[in-house]
Amino acid sequence: MAIAEELHMLDDGTDAEPVYRLLTPGDLIQAGDEFLQADAVTWLKGAPISVGMRYMRVMLPGRRRVPSS
Numbered sequence: 001m002a003i004a005e006e007l008h009m010l011d012d013g014t015d016a017e018p019v020y021r022l023l024t025p026g027d028l029i030q031a032g033d034e035f036l037q038a039d040a041v042t043w044l045k046g047a048p049i050s051v052g053m054r055y056m057r058v059m060l061p062g063r064r065r066v067p068s069s
Helices: 003-008
Strands: 020-022 034-036 043-045 062-065
Touching: none
Parallel strands: none
Antiparallel strands: 020 062, 034 043, 034 062
């Protein structure tokens, strides 16, 4: 399997693209949440110190993976 194909596979072994939702003010930040970087293209996991904090509008845009059903 090509590396590009492996990168698109999810933990459950499917080729489906992951689904995300944007964080909204008041959400508690979780360990897997990702935040948009200054390049407006790259999503990186948040810092562990932010886990448990409430998301606020002044923060970088954040997203959370929606569990597959």
